[in-house]
Amino acid sequence: MEGTYFHFEKFLGKGSFGSVSLFKFNGRHDGKTRCVAVKTSDGKHAEALYREFRILSEFRGSSGIVQCYGTRVHKSLNDEGHREYKIPMEYA
Numbered sequence: 001m002e003g004t005y006f007h008f009e010k011f012l013g014k015g016s017f018g019s020v021s022l023f024k025f026n027g028r029h030d031g032k033t034r035c036v037a038v039k040t041s042d043g044k045h046a047e048a049l050y051r052e053f054r055i056l057s058e059f060r061g062s063s064g065i066v067q068c069y070g071t072r073v074h075k076s077l078n079d080e081g082h083r084e085y086k087i088p089m090e091y092a
Contacts, residue, residue, distance in 0.1 A: 012037065017045040022091060035091040036069065046085045049073060053087050066090050 006023040013020050018041035027034055041049040056068040067090040074086045 006036070006038075009035070017041055017048040023088075037089045037091040038086050039089060040084055040086045043083045043085070046073075046083075049085050049087060056087075056089075066092050 006025045009022040009024050011019065011021050018039055020037050020039050023036050023038055024033055025036065026032065039049065039052075050073055053068055053073050056066070059065040060067065069088040069090070074088075076084050076086065078084045
């Protein structure tokens with residue numbers, strides 16, 4: 001999903017270890033609009049997000065399990081300069 005432009009659509013919710021937001025993007029090959037949920041955690045809760053990513057990765061391709069996209073947890077800085085950790089996931 002590298003090089004794909006994501007457009008923030010709306011905030012979906014917040015839990016103990018982070019938040020989830022809905023993003024939309026156009027598919028690179030067909031131009032169709034797609035949705036992706038992005039789970040975001042701060043540095044304090046990063047290990048929980050990494051653990052969730054590892055578990056979901058073990059079930060990649062399994063029906064009935066929300067899929068995570070990509071091969072890694074993405075690290076970036078937010079608007080306040082704090083480290084954020086994100087995983088793009090299937091919007092279900």
